Every structure is written in structure tokens, then in C-alpha cells.
Amino acid sequence: MAFKWYAVQTFTGQESRVVQYVQGMIDSGELDGVVSRVLSPVRDVVSVSRGKRVTKQDKYFPSYVLFEMEFTQESAYFVRSINGVMDFVGGRKPRPLKSAEVDRILGHEVEDEGRVVTDSPYKEGDMVSISSGPFKGFDGVVEDVSAEKGKAKVSVTVFGRATPVEVDFAQIEPVS
Template structure:
């Protein structure tokens, strides 16, 4: 079996994935198909000063299908509602993706479990922020450095006319 990429209607990837899986079962085609995947990754976001974990598609509109490609299976996939086309090759002869590409994609899907979550930060160096927690509550400073691995910011706060670096957690500040 080889991996193929199909294009699905945007925003309906999970529904199309379920349609494919149900159609495979109801047509007893399990021998011709392996896994069906929508590539997602858990990302931690900061919204309104709170951390929340969401699943993000890192290939929106695309579904990975492990299958034996022949005219019947190709027609079968193309006939499922929400599938627009195969990606790669020609409409008559779709090309599978390489083993390297599959390994990179599957590695990226499983990476959050192995390496911790990815933290998405809505701040950049130079942004003004207000401290919401800790000894500098309500003070305003400018972000000088971002450490995404530790989830920390270095904020320069003016104390008695002197710029002082203060290390803060992302949750301790809000944009000004």
C-alpha cells in the first residue's frame, strides 16, 4: 500500500475522513485501504490571558489515504462526497507521496506527545505589554526577548528612569 493525498472541501476534512472510513467498511474494501488521516497538531494558544489547547490542521483541505491504487479504488475515493481530487500526478494516474514525506508528516503528528506541546504566542519583540500578575502588576513594558521553549518573555520595564529586564510567563502579560 502507498500513501496518497486527496483534496477535500475546506473545513470538512474530518467529515470527509469519516465518510471515507464508513464507505470502506460498508463496501468491504478494508483489504485495499489502510489508514485515513487528517494531519493535525495540538497547539497551545494564549487568548484573553488564558492558555488553551486546540487541534490545528497543518495541511488544511488535505487528507492522507493509505491505499492500493487501481481504477476501482481511485473511482471509489473520487465518488465520496467532499472529495475534490487526488493531489500529484495526473487525474488518470495519481502519484503517491514518498516515504520521506510520509515519515515527516507522521513524525509531525506524533511530535507533540514526544516533545511537549507547541506554544503559539501572539507577541513579538518590540510589542508593548501590561503586566497582569506578580510584583509588577499594572506596569507597562516592551518585549525585549521571547523564549518559546520555556514560555517566557523578557520585558524591559522602566523603574525610576532605568530600563530593567523582567522575566515573565506569557500568562502574566496582556497586549497594550
């Protein structure tokens, strides 16, 4: 059996439903010799919303699902008949993904497993107000952002001098 990876386009927001359906069939043994793996690459992203950390899953390739399968007329018909699937990338005669592409995609999955990516709501030059901590009530300008740590360096004026203060994203809010 020559299992190769193929990309399939899905309707927006249907990726996880397609993966769950196919994974259930793989687990029950209904797809032995047809599809060996299915995935929709995602990573956890932490963002700050209204002063609270929120974790959500971010898709590497929105609206696409990857299938490791043996491409035959029957397997192609099965994949195309799944609710939420539009078609293979490449149409009627899709080409398998290159091994370098698959290694890169699967490498991201392994590399990001256990690591949380933080989405920074602030950028350098933003005016912010510190809402908690020892500098509560101070306004300042964001000098540096460390998205990995979820922190920002804010320059506040203390006793007439600019003082850099490192604060968590949850401790600041934009000045409107």
C-alpha cells in the first residue's frame, strides 16, 4: 500500500468535524487500507481579552484537512462524500503533498505541542493604563512587547522621570 498525504478543502469551520468523523471510522477499523491518518494542524494561542487570558486553538491552514491515504477511485469518492468536504486540492486528479511539506507541517505539530503561543494585543508606541499591581492607575507608553512571556515593558512617569516597568498583558488596558 502506498499511503501518501493529500490536502482536502473543507467548508469554513468544518475542519474539526471532518477530522472527528474520519478518526472515528479509522478507530473502528472501517477504513483499514484506505485512510491511515487525518489531521487539521492547530496550536494553542493565548490572548488577553478584557484583562483575562484566553486560550484558543489557532489553525495553521484554515479550511484544510490533511489525509494520509492510498488514492483510489473508492477512497477519493469516500473523502468527497463526507459532509463538510468540498474537494481535494487539485480537483479530480490531486497530487500528493511533497514529503518536505509534510515533514514541515508535522514538525510544527510536534514543535508546538506543549508550547503555548501568545497573541500580543499591544505593540510598541501604544498608550496603556496599568489596571493592577503596584503601578495601578499609571498611564504609559509600551516600549517593548514579549509575546512569548505575555509581558510588556511600559514607560511610566514616576516623580517626574520616565521609568520602565514590566507588566503582564492582563495588568494593562489600552487608553482610549
